[in-house]
Amino acid sequence: MRQARLFTPGPTAVPAEVLEAQSRPLIHHRTPAFREALASVTDGLQTIMKTRNPVVVMAASGTGGMDAIVANITRPGDTVIVTEIGKFSERWSEIARAYGVNVVPVEAAWGTPVEPDGVEKAFASHPDAAVLLTTHSETSTGVLQDVEAFARIAHDHGALIGVDGITSIGCHLVDTDAWHLDALVGGSQKGVMIPPGLAYVAVSDAAMERMRGGRHGVYYLDLLKAIKSAQKGDTPFTPAISLVLALRRALEMMIEEGLDEVIRRHARNARAVRAAVRGMGLDLLASHPSNATTAVRIAGGRAGEVTQLMETEYGVKVAGGQAKLKGHIVRLGHIGYYNEGDMFTLITAFEDACVRLQITEKFGAGVSALQAAYAEARR
């Protein structure tokens, strides 16, 4: 059996050019060649995050970057507000509690975002809250939140905002400087389509100011130290060299395509996939869907059968639900390097599996809706 193609909300399929970049003989990190690569990566990340803030690249998974934000911009005894709308947004609360920080959760049902009004109320009842920790695209449900509005509210209340952009950067507009995001984290196996193992974090002046006194015990995840090294074109500890070289190539490809077009392509794919799902008569989970992944409700807890059949019969690897959604949703991933042909593969396999499992009735309903959506987009 051939290896399955990845259509998961991370890790995403890695372009051949990028695999090639990371398979060359290793170079040393204290060399002009590596410094040049790191500078190129930093520039590229600033471009896709639309920021002039310092950006640091860390050898860590995305969670390591989230942890770094909490460890550096909160202080023991702080109160933070967290929008909880799924597994990954709840992680902000887990991290904050691990550091002895008081968490005020603002919850919404999994599948919906928190409304700005909910954040406003939380600040009104907790005027001492120092930081809002929030999630742009919630990977477990495929929901997009209005972080631009959240940032305004946090700043109105004198608080900082820390944003998980792990599955929004590179597939949505993340206008870091215009929205005044204080700390923004991204991951490598998502919009920037390389293997996992790198986190990158952009930090505002206000966030740096807050780091300068009273934060938690921190060493490997010390953002101030990392920024200081970054400003000298370096990293404080040995970087994940092969992944940085892969990232340079991936960012070159994205910038060659153009950020606006990258985002438009993701929006086009996401809209077409949603049209296909509706064409099949299935329900979408997300009221405000992200371009990263489309979560589809599957009745009777049978989502595992669908993902299993898709992988074994068609070599198409998609994700199921996590935590309380396990068995109840399939997540069709389209963050990364995917074109229309890839979505044809994805939807045809999904539809075929659903028909074979008698979850939907007729062949072609999803595929034709997909085709129609792309035709509409081309007009």
Added chain:
Amino acid sequence: MRQARLFTPGPTAVPAEVLEAQSRPLIHHRTPAFREALASVTDGLQTIMKTRNPVVVMAASGTGGMDAIVANITRPGDTVIVTEIGKFSERWSEIARAYGVNVVPVEAAWGTPVEPDGVEKAFASHPDAAVLLTTHSETSTGVLQDVEAFARIAHDHGALIGVDGITSIGCHLVDTDAWHLDALVGGSQKGVMIPPGLAYVAVSDAAMERMRGGRHGVYYLDLLKAIKSAQKGDTPFTPAISLVLALRRALEMMIEEGLDEVIRRHARNARAVRAAVRGMGLDLLASHPSNATTAVRIAGGRAGEVTQLMETEYGVKVAGGQAKLKGHIVRLGHIGYYNEGDMFTLITAFEDACVRLQITEKFGAGVSALQAAYAEARR
């Protein structure tokens, strides 16, 4: 100009088989294929560290693993004893202080190890010390320490021992279970000869017991959580998939060669390189040399000229000195996948550069001593 070959004490040259393993289309981490790879990696790491303790693999550089040890096995207000003999052993102290832990340094001049007696005295004057943090092979000086003796002393005083094995694992015997090492950290770009980006940590029952109450705020670097996941064949956060797949291949190669032979090969290369240096009339820095790297004193602060000429003229990349040794030593790296032919390249280039720079006088003195040492080893 062709890319320089790496003869640095990490990153080391990556075998072609390993580069190939990490350049295949990515697989997802929540799959039987990845679980199998992770299980193989865990077994392989236990083999080269000679332990049945749980081993966790983290997306982090070696420093991340050192940080994890400090964050998990020390508590706020603890006193720890640290053997300080170079840049990396001093890092233990920096990390401990970042967590508000009291540090009792036991120093030795850079180039020499701390004697067991020095550790004994430190415990005698600080009987409350909870942990000894020490370094098996100090990468900045190429010195090997007697961690077996250190472990006995720590345990006699009711303390735990945390060991940096970053440049000893895979090139020296590290007999974790026989020596009762409580926490041992390794890095990926060293003896296991893959690119940087992974740290791995082996943890004893006693260390786990200590983690269960009162440790520092920790989330991404939470070793208890990582061990719990590892026992289910999993990782708590997205692993650095491509590096794990590379590591599987590298460990297979090491186990095929046999750990004893891998260590013998390193010892043979290290002895031959030291003979070559002496043959050239130059001085070794380390009184107790490690098999990882040979530090050579260069008079007049001219080490940078040597490393520069070796790289640009012969495509041989070696490291210079760090911190107070900058300019004063050249570090000839032989940790990893190196055979006699590689050492011929290394020493010939080193000798040629030294003669051209009039640091030594005659061609062939080093190379012939190298050849003689290998001939002796073959008898």
